[in-house]
Amino acid sequence: MRYHQAVVVGGGLAGLRAAVALNQRNIKVAVISKVHPIRSHSNSAQGGINAPLGNHPRGCVDSPERHAFDTIKGSDYLADQDAVMRLTKDAAKRIIELEHWGCPFSRTIDGKIAQRPFGGAGFPRTCYAADRTGKYILHTLWEQIIKYIHSSERENMTVYDEWFVTSIVVKDGVCHGVIAMDLDTGELEEFKADAVIFATGGSGRVYKNTTNSLISTGLGVAIPFREGIPLKDMEFIQFHPTTLYGNNILMTEGCRGEGGYLLNNKGERFLANYDDSRKAMEVAPRDIIARNMMREILAGRGFEDAYLHLDLRHLGAEKINTRLPGIRELAINFVNVDPIDEPIPVQPGMHYTMGGIDTNINCETIVKGFYAAGECACVSVHGANRLGGNSLLETVVFGTIAGESAADYILEESPSSSEAALKEKLGQQKIVLMNYLDHNGEENHAKIKEELGTVMKDKVGIFRKKEKMEEALEEVRKLKERYKDIKIIDKGKRMNFDLIWAMELGGNLEVAEVITMGALKREESRGSHYRLDFPERDDKNWLKHTVAFSTPEGVKLEYKDVTLGFYEPRERKY
Amino acid sequence: MEKVIFKVFRFNPERDKKPRFDKYEVPIRNGMTVLDALYYIQGYLDGSLAFRSSCREGVCGSCGMHINGKYRLACETQINRLKSKKITIKPLGHLPVIKDLVVDMTDFWEKYSYIKPYLIAGAPPEENERIQTQDDRNKLDGLIDCILCACCYAACTITDTEKNYLGPAALLKVDRFVEDSRDNNKKERLLTVSGDSGIFRCHTLFNCQEVCPKNLDPTGAIARLKRMAISNTLCFWEK
Numbered sequence: 001m002r003y004h005q006a007v008v009v010g011g012g013l014a015g016l017r018a019a020v021a022l023n024q025r026n027i028k029v030a031v032i033s034k035v036h037p038i039r040s041h042s043n044s045a046q047g048g049i050n051a052p053l054g055n056h057p058r059g060c061v062d063s064p065e066r067h068a069f070d071t072i073k074g075s076d077y078l079a080d081q082d083a084v085m086r087l088t089k090d091a092a093k094r095i096i097e098l099e100h101w102g103c104p105f106s107r108t109i110d111g112k113i114a115q116r117p118f119g120g121a122g123f124p125r126t127c128y129a130a131d132r133t134g135k136y137i138l139h140t141l142w143e144q145i146i147k148y149i150h151s152s153e154r155e156n157m158t159v160y161d162e163w164f165v166t167s168i169v170v171k172d173g174v175c176h177g178v179i180a181m182d183l184d185t186g187e188l189e190e191f192k193a194d195a196v197i198f199a200t201g202g203s204g205r206v207y208k209n210t211t212n213s214l215i216s217t218g219l220g221v222a223i224p225f226r227e228g229i230p231l232k233d234m235e236f237i238q239f240h241p242t243t244l245y246g247n248n249i250l251m252t253e254g255c256r257g258e259g260g261y262l263l264n265n266k267g268e269r270f271l272a273n274y275d276d277s278r279k280a281m282e283v284a285p286r287d288i289i290a291r292n293m294m295r296e297i298l299a300g301r302g303f304e305d306a307y308l309h310l311d312l313r314h315l316g317a318e319k320i321n322t323r324l325p326g327i328r329e330l331a332i333n334f335v336n337v338d339p340i341d342e343p344i345p346v347q348p349g350m351h352y353t354m355g356g357i358d359t360n361i362n363c364e365t366i367v368k369g370f371y372a373a374g375e376c377a378c379v380s381v382h383g384a385n386r387l388g389g390n391s392l393l394e395t396v397v398f399g400t401i402a403g404e405s406a407a408d409y410i411l412e413e414s415p416s417s418s419e420a421a422l423k424e425k426l427g428q429q430k431i432v433l434m435n436y437l438d439h440n441g442e443e444n445h446a447k448i449k450e451e452l453g454t455v456m457k458d459k460v461g462i463f464r465k466k467e468k469m470e471e472a473l474e475e476v477r478k479l480k481e482r483y484k485d486i487k488i489i490d491k492g493k494r495m496n497f498d499l500i501w502a503m504e505l506g507g508n509l510e511v512a513e514v515i516t517m518g519a520l521k522r523e524e525s526r527g528s529h530y531r532l533d534f535p536e537r538d539d540k541n542w543l544k545h546t547v548a549f550s551t552p553e554g555v556k557l558e559y560k561d562v563t564l565g566f567y568e569p570r571e572r573k574y
Numbered sequence: 575m576e577k578v579i580f581k582v583f584r585f586n587p588e589r590d591k592k593p594r595f596d597k598y599e600v601p602i603r604n605g606m607t608v609l610d611a612l613y614y615i616q617g618y619l620d621g622s623l624a625f626r627s628s629c630r631e632g633v634c635g636s637c638g639m640h641i642n643g644k645y646r647l648a649c650e651t652q653i654n655r656l657k658s659k660k661i662t663i664k665p666l667g668h669l670p671v672i673k674d675l676v677v678d679m680t681d682f683w684e685k686y687s688y689i690k691p692y693l694i695a696g697a698p699p700e701e702n703e704r705i706q707t708q709d710d711r712n713k714l715d716g717l718i719d720c721i722l723c724a725c726c727y728a729a730c731t732i733t734d735t736e737k738n739y740l741g742p743a744a745l746l747k748v749d750r751f752v753e754d755s756r757d758n759n760k761k762e763r764l765l766t767v768s769g770d771s772g773i774f775r776c777h778t779l780f781n782c783q784e785v786c787p788k789n790l791d792p793t794g795a796i797a798r799l800k801r802m803a804i805s806n807t808l809c810f811w812e813k
Contacts, residue, residue, distance in 0.1 A: 035626070035628055035634075035636065036636075036679070036683075038634070038635065038722055039626075039628040039629070039634040039635065039636045040628070040634070041628070041629065041634075043628075043629055043633045043634045043721075044629050044631065044633060044634075096701070096702060096703050099698075099703040099704060100698040100703070100704065101692070101693060102692065102693030102695075102751075102754070102756065102757075104711065104714050104718045104754075105703070105711075106711065107706055107707065107708050107711045108708075109708065110705070111705035111706050111707050111708070112702075112703060112705065113703050132633070132719070135633055135721075136718060139718075143691050143692035143693070144692060146687050146691060146692060147690075147692040149687075150687075150690070184672060213628045213629045213630065213634065214627055214628060214629075214630055215628050246605050247605070247630075249630075249631045250631075326633075329632070330631060330632070333632060333650045333652075334605070334607075334631070334650070334652075335605065444617070444618070446613075446616070446617025446618060447617070447618075488621070489620070489621035489622055490621050490622035492586060492588055492589065492622070493588065494586065494587075494588050494624075494672065494673050495624040495672055495673040495674075495676050496622075496624075497616060497621075497623070497624050497625075498616070498621035498622060501616075501617075
């Protein structure tokens with residue numbers, strides 16, 4: 001049995017930042033990640049990270065309050081306002097700290113961190129490092145982890161890469177650690193811990209048309225869900241307006257922040273034809289632009305009835321090469337289009353999971369000693385629609401808070417984990433694993449995953465309505481039945497990806513059911529959740545969070561109030 | 575539908591005495607990548623195939639492998655562009671095989687860690703960022719873009735013959751900090767890599783530069799480090 005005072009599951013930005021926070025308090029911490037941390041999905045964040053630094057000439061009067069207001073309005077008033085205030089209050093501090101650690105931010109003429117305009121923001125407040133901001137921050141944080149490993153006693157910081165967590169251990173409302181599999185050997189082991197932080201990322205791969213990495217499956221929210229920890233607001237799925245046609249690779253919002261146009265097949269900037277995007281045009285928030293793009297495509301003004309054009313040509317080669325080099329590289333490599341010469345074919349695609357593990361403002365959950373931060377968590381600061389540049393911010397702000405909360409708990413309450421509970425869980429998990437390896441059914445899990453992605457894309461997508469979602473729910477449940485009859489071909493232990501992808505799919509299916517049930521029940525339109533049959537926001541009945549519980553009788557939905565107090569809900573126009 | 579034959583390196587030390595190549599016929603659509611094909615094989619033809627992947631867009635560095643004669647990222651290699659009806663795939667070289675296309679990266683990561691890959695600088699201003707001019711920041715372009723995929727490490731002839739050679743990726747990282755106006759550990763960094771396993775082992779063969787999927791120039795960075803190290807030593811001698 002391994003023991004660390006704290007275990008962080010996930011090696012992306014939120015996880016690594018939490019590990020640093022714990023180590024700064026002298027807590028012995030282990031990071032467990034199913035991939036090497038440098039391979040995490042945080043890499044794919046492009047455009048930037050928000051903070052009211054006021055480094056841009058047009059942003060000099062920006063403030064945490066204005067940032068909070070934009071975030072709350074962007075959330076269609078579903079965000080908890082105290083959490084948003086915390087997010088924007090800590091923003092500058094966290095970003096300055098990243099700079100001090102060596103993050104290579106782009107610079108203004110006077111050498112400060114450069115900022116660009118982003119959707120739904122009153123001022124240019126998105127700090128950027130070209131169009132690879134997530135990658136540079138991830139590498140910077142990983143460098144800090146190595147520094148901590150070098151500088152402190154080795155045992156203070158341990159990284160288990162390519163270890164796959166299969167379960168958390170909860171007994172009597174307290175978390176005692178996790179069970180994880182070493183992918184090298186295929187063996188399960190107990191990790192005893194006084195506190196566990198989940199920072200496992202989003203659930204993008206529930207949808208076929210997603211920008212997310214292949215590893216963002218949602219298993220990380222399914223694992224605590226199975227142990228009775230509720231999920232919040234899972235029906236709120238962000239569709240990013242500009243993803244590459246064909247493979248849904250992200251084309252950053254920075255393309256539009258820097259002045260790029262969205263054009264229909266007549267060459268018109270069609271956003272001017274819609275009330276809710278007429279003023280802000282290409283820098284309206286993502287939910288609004290994604291819907292208006294779909295309306296254009298459905299009205300036959302798209303290309304091949306499937307995509308529109310993102311035109312950067314007028315920005316010129318120099319601006320494209322210095323501000324958007326990654327976008328140019330991706331477009332050339334993946335769709336054979338050089339944005340200097342041609343418009344990029346784009347369509348909206350699933351991008352972000354606003355919902356997640358239900359936590360309070362301190363990243364605590366209903367289970368003592370169990371915390372969540374980053375995309376897998378729902379604090380909630382994004383509500384019904386996240387603003388671009390706020391997700392990276394959430395990872396570092398709430399990653400830090402999760403680490404500090406866990407450190408407080410460990411130091412003040414000196415919890416002691418139960419080895420008996422860990423041993424019992426290990427026994428159960430060994431049986432689960434053996435059952436998987438014994439699966440010799442008729443079904444192919446890769447095919448089930450493909451079908452699930454298609455159902456969610458087609459029936460629980462940008463435009464939703466009752467009948468389609470009822471069909472989706474039925475289909476998801478059928479897929480869950482078929483999943484019981486899958487075949488695992490690889491019976492070996494070492495690097496058994498047949499087994500790993502099958503286990504991931506279990507998480508996919510559970511998350512898909514929660515998303516669909518929440519969306520079906522919520523009879524209003526708010527932020528990313530748009531019901532054709534209920535096109536208006538309904539504050540009287542639906543200004544509340546969905547909270548989903550896993551029970552022996554199936555998923556149960558409850559609701560709880562949104563924390564207001566700073567800004568009264570108003571109509572949302574840009 | 576057009577079909578392409580994939581010849582894939584297979585080796586599971588748990589079970590196999592020696593490596594072999596397995597052949598798979600994969601239906602191809604326009605824009606399909608080598609990684610898509612590997613997933614097709616794993617999902618529909620042979621679930622036991624092992625390979626790493628994550629972002630599928632060339633930023634995470636997971637899927638470096640040897641594809642038709644060259645180290646590349648499987649995810650950003652379009653099958654059509656290889657202009658071949660037969661595609662041969664092998665794991666990264668100079669690193670022990672764990673299973674099939676998955677290699678043990680321990681040596682690579684230890685060398686990366688050895689060069690102290692983090693900013694070493696004096697106390698920063700308390701409330702604000704350090705100031706860095708745009709020109710100084712521009713010096714980092716091309717040095718900060720390494721994704722640690724180890725294609726260069728596998729292609730380098732020196733890593734083959736000298737087990738302790740730090741290799742192109744780690745040395746590029748040294749240059750990244752030496753060139754950073756905010757770092758003030760330049761001399762120590764140069765000393766660290768001036769020994770037997772460092773920059774002077776490089777024979778300037780350009781293999782790393784040729785294969786780098788991000789079009790970076792580790793060879794150039796190593797040459798720059800050599801010049802700086804030599805002039806540092808001469809300065810010392812003059813005194």
